[in-house]
Amino acid sequence: MPSLDPEEGDAIRQALGLDRAARPYRNHYPAPGDDPVAGRLVERGLMERGAATPAGLVLFQVTEAGARQVGARLPEAEAGR
Incomplete structure (x- = not known):
C-alpha cells in the first residue's frame, strides 16, 4: 500500500486522538462530506464514511x-463499529 502523505497521516492520527495522547482513545474525524483528504483515505480503505x-x-x-x-x-x- 502506498505510504501516507503528511495530511493523510495527520488526519488518521487526529481521528484516533494521537494528536493529544500517546495511545488511541477515539475514532472519529469530523469533516465536510467532500473533504479531499478524507475522500482519499476512504478510497484507499483507510477510513470509512460515518x-x-x-x-x-x-x-x-x-x-x-x-x-x-x-x-x-x-x-x-x-x-x-
Whole structure:
C-alpha cells in the first residue's frame, strides 16, 4: 500500500486522538462530506464514511488498515463499529 502523505497521516492520527495522547482513545474525524483528504483515505480503505452531524459534517472513522498505517491499533471501545 502506498505510504501516507503528511495530511493523510495527520488526519488518521487526529481521528484516533494521537494528536493529544500517546495511545488511541477515539475514532472519529469530523469533516465536510467532500473533504479531499478524507475522500482519499476512504478510497484507499483507510477510513470509512460515518454518520452526519447536526452541523452538517460527516464523522469519518479509521479502519484497522488505516490504524496500521500510523503504527496504531483501533481503540477497544470502538473497534467493533
